[in-house]
Amino acid sequence: MSSDCIFCRIIEGSLPSSKVYEDELAVAFMDIMPVNPGHVLVVPKKHVRELSELDEDTGAHLFRVAMRIEKALRASGLQCEGTNLLQNNGREAWQEVMHVHLHVIPRFRGDKVKVHFGQQQARREELGLWAGQIKARLQP
Numbered sequence: 001m002s003s004d005c006i007f008c009r010i011i012e013g014s015l016p017s018s019k020v021y022e023d024e025l026a027v028a029f030m031d032i033m034p035v036n037p038g039h040v041l042v043v044p045k046k047h048v049r050e051l052s053e054l055d056e057d058t059g060a061h062l063f064r065v066a067m068r069i070e071k072a073l074r075a076s077g078l079q080c081e082g083t084n085l086l087q088n089n090g091r092e093a094w095q096e097v098m099h100v101h102l103h104v105i106p107r108f109r110g111d112k113v114k115v116h117f118g119q120q121q122a123r124r125e126e127l128g129l130w131a132g133q134i135k136a137r138l139q140p
Contacts, residue, residue, distance in 0.1 A: 007043050007099040020072075025058055026065050031103065035113055038078040038106040042066045049098045050089045062102050069104050080106035084115075 009015040011027055020040055021028035031039040042065050048054045054062075063085075070083050086103040088095040107113065122130075 005047055005097070005099050007041075007097055007101065008047050011043070011045050021065060021069060023065075025061050028065060028069055028104075035084075035103075035105045036079070036107065036111055038073050038076065038080060040069050040073070040104040042069065042102040042104065044100055048100045050095070051087060051100055052089065054100050062100075066102050066104050073104065073106055078106060079108045079111075081109060082107040 003009070006015065010017045010029060017027075017029040019027060019029045021042075024045070026042060026044055028040050028042045031041050042062050044054065044058050044062060046058070048058075051059065066085055070085070073083065074080050084103070084105040084107055086105060087101070089100075105113075
């Protein structure tokens with residue numbers, strides 16, 4: 001654990017949180033800056049800065065926990081007609097706390113949340129080139 005990491009401090013109990021889930025690998029708690037009511041963060045207990053440093057088994061576990069929370073969120077009575085699962089890596093990708101975390105964000109019609117990435121359609125040749133570059137680096 002990292003003493004300067006807010007999530008590590010929540011995990012060790014030196015900062016308060018509103019937990020919704022905890023097991024030996026992960027903890028999930030309410031985001032103190034929620035996009036909408038019911039916004040939950042799913043966090044590995046081990047301090048890992050970015051997804052590329054996380055072992056695949058723990059990553060899969062985090063996603064399973066997020067799926068269970070998403071299902072509970074829909075049944076909770078909180079306003080939730082859909083959800084976003086969001087995971088950011090690196091400051092350039094909007095990661096604010098440098099400890100891997102997965103957002104489970106409830107969404108509903110009229111919630112005024114808008115996300116725009118500025119996408120532009122790529123040419124087929126570019127897509128093929130990029131796919132080849134990624135395939136060449138895939139680990140078994």
